[in-house]
Amino acid sequence: MKRIFSGVKPTGHLTLGNYLGAVRQWVEVDQHRADALFSVVDLHALTVEHDPARVRRLSRQAATLLLAAGLDPQLCTVFVQSHVDEHARLSYLMECVATDGEMRRMIQYKEKSVRARDTGQGVRLSLLTYPALMAADILAYGTHEVPVGEDQTQHVELARDLAVRFNHRYGHVFTVPKATSPVVAARVMDLQDPMSKMGKSHENQAGIVYLLDDADTVRRKVMRAVTDSGREVVHDREASPGIANLLDLLAAATGGNPIELAGVYESYGSLKKDTAEAVVELLRPVRERHAELAADPGHVDKVLREGAERARGMARPLVDSAYRAIGLLPAV
Numbered sequence: 001m002k003r004i005f006s007g008v009k010p011t012g013h014l015t016l017g018n019y020l021g022a023v024r025q026w027v028e029v030d031q032h033r034a035d036a037l038f039s040v041v042d043l044h045a046l047t048v049e050h051d052p053a054r055v056r057r058l059s060r061q062a063a064t065l066l067l068a069a070g071l072d073p074q075l076c077t078v079f080v081q082s083h084v085d086e087h088a089r090l091s092y093l094m095e096c097v098a099t100d101g102e103m104r105r106m107i108q109y110k111e112k113s114v115r116a117r118d119t120g121q122g123v124r125l126s127l128l129t130y131p132a133l134m135a136a137d138i139l140a141y142g143t144h145e146v147p148v149g150e151d152q153t154q155h156v157e158l159a160r161d162l163a164v165r166f167n168h169r170y171g172h173v174f175t176v177p178k179a180t181s182p183v184v185a186a187r188v189m190d191l192q193d194p195m196s197k198m199g200k201s202h203e204n205q206a207g208i209v210y211l212l213d214d215a216d217t218v219r220r221k222v223m224r225a226v227t228d229s230g231r232e233v234v235h236d237r238e239a240s241p242g243i244a245n246l247l248d249l250l251a252a253a254t255g256g257n258p259i260e261l262a263g264v265y266e267s268y269g270s271l272k273k274d275t276a277e278a279v280v281e282l283l284r285p286v287r288e289r290h291a292e293l294a295a296d297p298g299h300v301d302k303v304l305r306e307g308a309e310r311a312r313g314m315a316r317p318l319v320d321s322a323y324r325a326i327g328l329l330p331a332v
C-alpha cells in the first residue's frame with residue numbers, strides 16, 4: 001500500500017494557506033487512498049527564535065485543528081514529531097549524506113536567515129540543517145508521496161536526492177519520495193502583499209486568514225485585500241496578483257475554476273464579497289469542530305499517544321536498517 005507522510009510546523013496559528021495547500025488534501029483525499037501519517041513537526045519550530053510555552057500551546061492547537069479539519073485516527077496516523085525519536089536519529093545520518101552547499105541553496109534558508117540577521121538574532125545552525133531533519137521525517141516511513149504546498153517542493157526534492165544517494169552508497173534502504181500539490185491554491189498569497197506567500201509567522205496579520213479567525217474577521221481581511229488599480233477581473237498572477245489570489249481562493253473554496261470565475265465578475269467589490277463568504281463557509285465547520293475538541297483535551301492526548309506508538313513501530317525498523325547500512329555497529 002502506498003505510504004504518505006506530511007507535516008505542519010507549530011510556529012504560528014494555522015492559516016488558510018496551510019489548509020488549502022495541504023491539510024484539506026490530506027483530509028479529503030490522502031487519508032482515504034493510502035497508509036498516511038500526518039505530524040505536528042515541533043522540532044522544526046525550534047529553528048527560529050521561539051517561546052517554549054507558545055510552541056507547546058501551538059503544537060496542541062495544531063493537532064486539535066488537524067482533527068477538527070477531518071483527519072480521522074481510524075484512517076490515518078496523527079502524531080507529534082518529538083514523540084518519535086526516530087526522526088532525530090535519522091536526521092543525523094541525513095546530515096552525513098547531504099552537503100553544506102545543498103543546504104545553503106534552499107530558498108527558505110536564504111529568506112529566513114536574512115530575516116533572523118536583520119532582527120539582530122543569530123541564525124540557528126538548525127535553520128541550515130532543517131532540510132536534513134525534514135528528509136528524515138519523510139524517509140523514516142518509506143514514504144512514496146508527500147502532499148505539500150508549492151513552497152515545500154524544494155525540500156521534498158532534496159529528500160529525494162538524499163534517498164537516492166544513500167541507497168547508491170550504502171545499499172537500498174529508502175523509498176524515493178515525490179511531492180504532490182493541489183491544482184488550485186498550491187500557493188496562497190498574503191492578502192496585503194500578494195507577491196508573498198501567506199505565512200503563519202509573518203508579522204503583519206492583516207493579510208493572513210487564520211483557521212480560527214471568526215467570521216467577521218475573515219470578512220474584514222478579505223474585503224480589505226490589496227488589489228491593483230485596474231478594474232477588469234482577470235486571472236493574471238503577474239499583472240494582477242491580488243485579484244488572481246482572490247480568484248484562486250474563491251475557486252478553491254467553491255470547487256470552481258479560477259480562470260472561468262474571472263469571466264463571471266464585473267467588479268472587484270463583488271468578487272471580494274463572494275470570496276469572503278465562501279471562505280467563511282469553508283472554515284465554519286473546522287472552527288466549530290475545533291471548539292468541541294478543544295473542550296476535550298483528553299481525547300486529543302489519546303489520539304497523539306496512539307499515533308506516536310504506531311509511528312514508532314513503523315519508523316524503528318527502517319531507521320535501524322539505515323544505521324546498519326551506513327556502518328554503525330548494532331547494539332546487542
Ligand code: TYM
Nearest residue numbers: 006007008009017018021022134148149152186187188198
Ligand atoms: P509549514 O508548517 O510551513 O506548512 C504546512 C503545509 O502548508 C503548506 N503551506 C501553504 N500552501 C499553500 N499556500 C500557502 N500560503 C502555504 N503556506 C503553507 C506548506 O507547503 C506545507 O505543506 N517544512 C514544512 C513542514 C515539514 C514537512 C515535513 C512537510 C517538516 N517535515 C515532512 C512534509 C513532510 C513546513 O514548514 O510546513
